[in-house]
Amino acid sequence: MAETVRWLTPEEQRAWRGFVRLQERLGGRLGRRLQSESKVSSADFAVLVHLTDTPDGRQRYQDLARALEWEKSRMSHHIARMAGRGLVVREECPEDGRGAFVVITDAGRAAIEAAAPRHVEAVRTLFLDHVTPAELRVLAELSERVLARMDEEG
Amino acid sequence: MAETVRWLTPEEQRAWRGFVRLQERLGGRLGRRLQSESKVSSADFAVLVHLTDTPDGRQRYQDLARALEWEKSRMSHHIARMAGRGLVVREECPEDGRGAFVVITDAGRAAIEAAAPRHVEAVRTLFLDHVTPAELRVLAELSERVLARMDEEG
DNA sequence: GGCACATGGATGATCCGTCACCCATGCCTA
DNA sequence: TAGGCATGGGTGACGGATCATCCATGTGCC
Numbered sequence: 001m002a003e004t005v006r007w008l009t010p011e012e013q014r015a016w017r018g019f020v021r022l023q024e025r026l027g028g029r030l031g032r033r034l035q036s037e038s039k040v041s042s043a044d045f046a047v048l049v050h051l052t053d054t055p056d057g058r059q060r061y062q063d064l065a066r067a068l069e070w071e072k073s074r075m076s077h078h079i080a081r082m083a084g085r086g087l088v089v090r091e092e093c094p095e096d097g098r099g100a101f102v103v104i105t106d107a108g109r110a111a112i113e114a115a116a117p118r119h120v121e122a123v124r125t126l127f128l129d130h131v132t133p134a135e136l137r138v139l140a141e142l143s144e145r146v147l148a149r150m151d152e153e154g
Numbered sequence: 155m156a157e158t159v160r161w162l163t164p165e166e167q168r169a170w171r172g173f174v175r176l177q178e179r180l181g182g183r184l185g186r187r188l189q190s191e192s193k194v195s196s197a198d199f200a201v202l203v204h205l206t207d208t209p210d211g212r213q214r215y216q217d218l219a220r221a222l223e224w225e226k227s228r229m230s231h232h233i234a235r236m237a238g239r240g241l242v243v244r245e246e247c248p249e250d251g252r253g254a255f256v257v258i259t260d261a262g263r264a265a266i267e268a269a270a271p272r273h274v275e276a277v278r279t280l281f282l283d284h285v286t287p288a289e290l291r292v293l294a295e296l297s298e299r300v301l302a303r304m305d306e307e308g
Numbered sequence: 309g310g311c312a313c314a315t316g317g318a319t320g321a322t323c324c325g326t327c328a329c330c331c332a333t334g335c336c337t338a
Numbered sequence: 339t340a341g342g343c344a345t346g347g348g349t350g351a352c353g354g355a356t357c358a359t360c361c362a363t364g365t366g367c368c
Contacts, residue, residue, distance in 0.1 A: 005271040012282055015290040018297030023177040025223065025304055062346060069179065074325055076348055098333045098346040117159040128166055130300050136169040138292045143172030146284050150179055197354080216316060228355060230318055235353075252316045252363045
């Protein structure tokens with residue numbers, strides 16, 4: 001029971017706390033803006049973006065789940081809610097009796113087309129406008145490196 | 155309706171997406187570790203940290219809410235749950251009939267003392283170990299600047 | 309004192325995410 | 339072809355966060 005805890009140094013604390021707070025507050029604001037301006041949540045938005053990335057606006061549950069790094073359970077629940085609001089529909093998969101597709105509807109397309117410009121604008125005014133290109137590069141590299149480590153470890 | 159949306163450049167996308175993902179996955183892992191190893195959530199942990207920062211382990215709901223940047227409603231619900239698990243107790247405030255204190259219990263102290271070393275260790279191995287001091291400085295400055303802007307605007 | 313308004317907190321509804329588990333289909337091998 | 343495991347997805351219960359609303363107490367002002 002060697003009590004050798006390496007507590008955070010002041011600089012480490014400053015960076016870590018700042019990062020955590022930034023994440024919380026930025027995420028909160030962006031989500032609330034999206035919701036109130038366009039009636040879609042951040043999660044809805046992410047799904048719709050991925051669906052519009054494919055030519056026919058259709059994707060397998062699992063592919064979507066992998067792309068967004070969501071659990072299949074979350075995907076299932078979330079798609080059910082989105083389907084309830086008419087943003088997407090569920091479709092059976094002919095080739096694989098187990099599988100299913102998520103397909104964006106016209107209403108879904110309308111929703112994301114309305115939401116996207118406002119969302120991008122919000123990301124700019126809340127975040128990007130206050131960060132230099134050099135800082136942005138550091139942030140990107142750092143994020144990718146840490147994410148890669150997490151992938152390796154599992 | 156001038157359609158002049160300034161979409162994100164590739165570098166902006168890279169940084170923004172990386173940042174968002176990092177936040178999601180890091181937060182997820184840390185939370186799950188805390189929960190499974192020590193039976194407290196990230197939110198519990200934050201509350202307990204702030205309580206142990208005061209000499210007698212007691213703080214007003216509202217002060218706690220301001221320190222953590224939580225809504226009073228969230229604080230109320232969360233403290234109720236923590237009280238149910240015996241980590242804190244609620245106490246009436248003699249000077250102000252409306253107010254109340256949150257007080258950490260022995261079980262609460264035990265919980266955070268058990269959780270803190272593991273949590274710090276996890277923050278190190280998952281994040282700090284893969285970030286240079288220079289990057290950390292950039293991250294701290296950037297976070298504080300953006301947070302300050304958000305404060306100004308309201 | 310009596311009114312309006314502010315403050316501190318509680319509550320119930322609703323949405324979201326996770327966990328544990330279930331079920332059906334597909335696949336592979338004995 | 340039967341048994342067993344893997345895969346794709348669904349479900350219910352629960353903890354968690356937010357919103358709108360409510361209630362009691364405090365405060366300022368006429």
